[in-house]
Amino acid sequence: MEKPNKIVTKDLDFFYGDFKALEDISVAFKKNQISALIGPSGCGKSTFLRCLNRMNDLIPGSSVKGEIYIDGKDIYGQNIDVVHLRRRVGMVFQKPNPFPKTIFDNVAYGLRVNGIKERKIVAECVEKSLKQAVLWDEVKDRLHSSALGLSGGQQQRLCIARALSVEPEVILMDEPASALDPIATQKIEELIHELKREFTIIIVTHNMQQAARVSDITAFFYMGRLIETGDTETMFTRPQLKQTEDYITGRFG
């Protein structure tokens, strides 16, 4: 049975002031699929990613045209609670950015700001999130040590656990492994595979092999436009368009 669409964008344009950073993006991402966004620097893939949970709202002078639907509801429509939206659509960034707090408090933070205070529930949620992020076994004996004492790979998994703690439906990842060594990268990639069962994941990556390894769907962006999208196997073995072929084989970009 075909999976339902989770996120759909229609004729999406995005502007930084007068500069049109995204043009006419219409694409659909299915539920419980991993989609990779690839393209050269400045092509708009990260901008597009940040449109999906309205992170771009925070940039002065930016504006959006077009529509983005999550589960059929326009997230730029009226009566949208942006904080609630960002809880549903979590985000993990390029550089691990744990708070200067304990491991436990990092994961508990999102729960507490959402009003969950009961210690037993918080502790259960922290454990569950750390297990989902495949970090539990490594940190269970030092939950109250500083998160800054973890390795880069562990910190990134902690950030993923922190994103998972508020039970999002979609996880956006902006080059989540680019600052990590190959072993830590492999762990993150394995984790992404595991998370697909419960979440819809969209990942921006500069690493073409990573896109090929982790994603079900690949979308190629170039100069603010979505050039080609398709199942990852086809995109990396026989893309339809020459522009895509030239990019993924390193002939431009």
Add this chain to the structure above:
Amino acid sequence: MERHFFKELENLKMTILNMAALTQRALENATRAYLERDEQLGQTVIDGDKKINALEIAVDQYTLKLLALEQPMAKDLRMILGTAKISNELERIADQAVNISERTQFLCKYPPLENIPAMDQLIDVSLSMVKKAVSCFVNEDVKTAYEIRKMDDMADEHTLTVLQTLVEYMVKNTPATERRRLNTRRSVQTIIISRCLERTCDLSTNIGEHVAFITEGVNIKHQGIDAEP
């Protein structure tokens, strides 16, 4: 700035072309040795096979290196996988040329059999198919791949005719025991040669199929011969 990798791909292609040229010449010489009963020419084919074997190993190592170090994508990936397979096919064609030359050396020791027109036709078809397979790779021409596949049926027909002609010859034309033995031996060796030629046609067909995969990413194996690009 051109990527170093593209130069490596070009080198790989040149190695295959070198191998293809040697293989094509081996088959031409093997069939000429058979037709002209030239034992010495047959021996050059047998001796030359080492070089083709070495090139096959070089291509295997080269493709493995490019896959591991360059992690190619799309057409580059298909080119590397395809050339590895084409090199195998070429090496096997060269082995058939050796086999033909060895049979020829046996046949040269005895008086010739009467001419079998289907054998001449089979030689023409197989030489033409190998030639087309190589040009199909050089020009990345999928249309030729389909043409080769159609020619393979012709090769099968000629092989069958050679077999029927020689079986009939063995059965009918051999009253005396000693002569029967000789006729049977020569006929069997000739049948083996026809089988070798028929195999070269199959292998040429495979090369065409690999070229279609490299060029367009399509798999045209095991389709009816009427399938078109």
